[in-house]
Amino acid sequence: MKQKTRNTHPKIGHGYMGKISGFPEGLGIEYATKKDECQKFTRLMWPDGNERFCDVIHSYTKIASELNQMLVRMLFESYGLKKDHEPLLNSTNYLLRLLKYGRSLGETNVGFKAHMDKTFLTLLYQNPVNGLEIRTKEGEWITYEPSSPTSFAVIAGDVCMAWSNDRIKSSYHRVVVSSEEDRYALGLFTFLDGVVQTAEELVDDEHPLQYKPFEHQKLLHFYESSNDPDKRDINIMKTFCGV
Numbered sequence: 001m002k003q004k005t006r007n008t009h010p011k012i013g014h015g016y017m018g019k020i021s022g023f024p025e026g027l028g029i030e031y032a033t034k035k036d037e038c039q040k041f042t043r044l045m046w047p048d049g050n051e052r053f054c055d056v057i058h059s060y061t062k063i064a065s066e067l068n069q070m071l072v073r074m075l076f077e078s079y080g081l082k083k084d085h086e087p088l089l090n091s092t093n094y095l096l097r098l099l100k101y102g103r104s105l106g107e108t109n110v111g112f113k114a115h116m117d118k119t120f121l122t123l124l125y126q127n128p129v130n131g132l133e134i135r136t137k138e139g140e141w142i143t144y145e146p147s148s149p150t151s152f153a154v155i156a157g158d159v160c161m162a163w164s165n166d167r168i169k170s171s172y173h174r175v176v177v178s179s180e181e182d183r184y185a186l187g188l189f190t191f192l193d194g195v196v197q198t199a200e201e202l203v204d205d206e207h208p209l210q211y212k213p214f215e216h217q218k219l220l221h222f223y224e225s226s227n228d229p230d231k232r233d234i235n236i237m238k239t240f241c242g243v
């Protein structure tokens with residue numbers, strides 16, 4: 001425990017988050033595609049070293065980030081965007097979060113409260129304990145069941161929604177763990193540097209511009225500093241940068 005709390009970070013959810021009701025225990029590694037960042041984190045947790053752990057999280061992040069790159073390319077292609085996807089990928093930062101959903105004796109509320117991610121995309125990988133639920137347009141909660149042990153869940157975040165001019169809605173999701181077993185998940189969260197603008201081709205008479213250009217970092221700050229108790233459940237993008 002002492003080791004985990006050393007992983008401090010000024011941004012909420014980027015460092016260590018102790019387990020509180022309605023949320024998992026989490027450890028964040030910012031810029032985890034960079035080996036030296038994984039090394040820094042590993043040294044913090046294991047002052048005597050743990051090369052294997054470092055290699056595993058680094059190679060995991062690299063593979064998952066490549067999957068993210070493929071997804072972004074697919075997004076550009078599927079909307080027939082002429083602009084190159086490289087600038088978006090080059091401005092992408094990756095945060096890896098290690099999440100543990102453990103159950104203390106008699107505890108009933110194990111999971112993650114419903115929310116929308118403040119990312120561009122989130123890639124989730126879990127151990128065999130299910131729990132992730134997505135709300136459909138009709139308001140029904142469906143459980144994510146990986147089709148194979150190597151499946152990832154891909155979640156569109158608020159920034160993707162703004163970039164796509166609402167063509168892609170950010171996913172409203174939660175985690176409800178009913179199993180007695182611990183659930184572990186690895187989340188790779190993507191954040192963009194600089195100013196994010198809606199893709200030009202996705203704005204036309206039928207789809208007028210919904211969001212003004214904004215900075216992803218400022219969105220995170222806006223969200224963290226909001227005292228609105230419903231901020232997890234509303235489209236905060238409308239308040240933050242809606243046209």
Ligand SMILES: O=C(O)CCC(=O)C(=O)O
Pocket residue numbers: 097099112117124126132173174175185187
């Ligand atoms: O544990 C999961 O599968 C989802 C976690 C999640 O929604 C998040 O960290 O934003």
Ligand SMILES: [Fe+2]
Pocket residue numbers: 115116117122173
């Ligand atoms: Fe999430």
